[in-house]
Amino acid sequence: MRKVMEPSFYYLYLLAIALIGGFLIVQGIRKKKLFWILGIACVTLGLGDAFHLIPRAIGIYSETLDNPSESLAFYLGIGKLITSITMTVFYALLYLYFRKTAIFSKNKVLDILVCVLFFVRIVLLCFPQNEWTTNGSPLDWGIYRNIPFTLLGAIFIVLCFIHLRDRRPYRLLYIAVTLSFLFYLPVVLFASMASWVGMLMLPKTICYLFVAGMFFLDAKKLEKPENE
Numbered sequence: 001m002r003k004v005m006e007p008s009f010y011y012l013y014l015l016a017i018a019l020i021g022g023f024l025i026v027q028g029i030r031k032k033k034l035f036w037i038l039g040i041a042c043v044t045l046g047l048g049d050a051f052h053l054i055p056r057a058i059g060i061y062s063e064t065l066d067n068p069s070e071s072l073a074f075y076l077g078i079g080k081l082i083t084s085i086t087m088t089v090f091y092a093l094l095y096l097y098f099r100k101t102a103i104f105s106k107n108k109v110l111d112i113l114v115c116v117l118f119f120v121r122i123v124l125l126c127f128p129q130n131e132w133t134t135n136g137s138p139l140d141w142g143i144y145r146n147i148p149f150t151l152l153g154a155i156f157i158v159l160c161f162i163h164l165r166d167r168r169p170y171r172l173l174y175i176a177v178t179l180s181f182l183f184y185l186p187v188v189l190f191a192s193m194a195s196w197v198g199m200l201m202l203p204k205t206i207c208y209l210f211v212a213g214m215f216f217l218d219a220k221k222l223e224k225p226e227n228e
Contacts, residue, residue, distance in 0.1 A: 006202070007057035013205050014053065017046035020212045027219040034100050038215045041093035045208065048086025052079030056201075077132035081125060084145070088121050091152055095159075103167075104159050114155060121148040142188045153181050169217040172210075180207035 021042030028036030055075040095114055098104040124130075124145040131137050160174035183204035190197045 003061050006060055006199075009202065009205070010053040010057050013209060014046055014050050016209060017042050017049070017212055020216050021046060024215055024219050027222060031222045033219075033222065034097055035215070035219045037093055037097040037100065038219070041090050041097070042212050042215065044086050044093070045090040048083040048089075049205075051082040052076070055079050074133045077134065077137070080137070081130070081132045084125050084149075085122060088118060088125075088149060088152070091156055092118050095156060098159070098163070103163050105163070110155070114152065117148040117152045117155075121145065121152065124148065139189070146185070146188050150181065150185070153177060157181075169214045173214055176207045176210045176214075180204050180211075183207065 021039045024035045024039030024042060026039075028034060028039060055072060056079070059072055059076065092114070095104070099106075099111070124141075127141070127145075129138065130141045130145065157174050157177050160170065160177065164170040164173050183200045187197055187200050187204075
């Protein structure tokens with residue numbers, strides 16, 4: 001069952017996130033709104049996830065995920081690196097969108113902090129000590145590289161709670177992002193000890209679809225006649 005269901009879910013997710021991202025880009029350009037930033041964020045997220053999820057799906061289908069070959073371990077590792085970068089870009093772009101639309105209050109100190117956390121995260125991801133292409137990336141470096149990312153996520157969650165919890169369709173955005181991190185962090189900490197922990201990527205992915213769905217609903221409102 002897993003050989004069919006999990007890979008199929010990944011492929012449907014990649015298709016959905018690409019379609020939503022494309023819609024947001026087109027809608028932003030047509031209506032001269034900043035939705036194109038959200039569209040680029042979704043497309044970037046989907047492309048990055050594809051590098052990780054497709055090799056993972058191949059490993060599940062071939063029943064080699066728990067004991068991957070050298071070549072599969074290489075592609076899984078490179079995929080993890082790419083998706084780690086694109087997840088970081090995703091949140092940076094979301095922060096940029098809500099700042100540009102003045103939904104998040106202007107705060108230069110916070111802007112600088114977000115930029116610092118972003119670049120520290122990217123630099124840490126590029127260190128060879130991560131050993132991306134081996135079967136088991138060191139746990140300590142998994143923690144190091146996710147400290148700035150978790151702080152970046154925490155900032156975004158707090159800002160969403162403050163500024164968006166009463167604004168449709170983003171009222172549950174802070175919950176969706178919080179859940180995505182709660183599902184993601186155990187994978188970072190324990191996936192090397194128990195491969196089944198990687199299954200938490202499924203609800204994490206659902207959270208991302210939920211977030212993208214909020215963007216879609218917001219952009220879709222522009223199709224109403226009163227907004228023309």
